[in-house]
Amino acid sequence: MAMETADRGTAVAxxxxxAIYGPFxxxxxxxxxxxxFVVVNEGDEPDRLIGISSTAAGMTMLHQSVTDGDTVSMTPxxxxxxxxxxxxxxxAPGGYHAMLTSLVEPLEVGDIVHATLEFEFAGTVMIEATVMDPASGGMESMASDDE
Ligand SMILES: [Cu+2]
Structure with a gap:
């Protein structure tokens, strides 16, 4: 059951x-x-992420980045x-993301962003995401040892 999640460390929520893994x-x-972040469904029924909110932002939306040649655009x-x-x-970068707009305060490396995820069936859950240096590449570089 936990095969795919074995390399994700511990669920944060x-x-x-x-289970939610690796928010940043x-x-x-x-x-x-x-x-x-990553959402893993360990059940045998589908669920749906239907809402995200954060106290760090005036508005939060679920987006998908779409790459078309040299152009990257985002769609809700x-x-x-x-x-x-x-x-x-x-x-993850280049794909789905929660877009935080109208930030309440500037975000700096090391800050914690609180967010609430709402699922259709499972309900709501709070997560804390760490603000990271973009140059570090987030999860992708944490998962590799090429340093
Ligand atoms: Cu976006």
Whole structure:
């Protein structure tokens, strides 16, 4: 069961059959930031991430980055993000992310961002994401040993 999650370390939060791993926010250059994390569904029913809010931002939206040639654009995720049974959804640079806009205060490396995730069936869960140096690459570089 935990095969896919074995290399993710410890879940930072759990709600129902869902577990949240590795939340982080690259330190933003402006009044707008992205929040990334992984949701693992250990149950045998699908669930859906239907809402995200953060006390750090005036508004939080679920976005998907789409790369088309040299152009990267972002589109809102309509109707939430399905978390398949015995599967996972990864929010990571270049793909899905929670967009934090109208930041209440500038975010600096080491700050903690509190966010509340709302799932259709499992309910809500609070997570804390650390603001990281964007040059460190976040989870991707933490997962590799090429230093
Ligand atoms: Cu976005």
């Amino acid at each position: 759990e709600v129902g059959h869902l 926010v690259p330190a933003p250059p402006a009044d707008i930031a992205a929040l990334y 995720v309509e109707g939430g993000l399905e978390i398949p049974p015995a599967g996972e959804v990864v929010l």
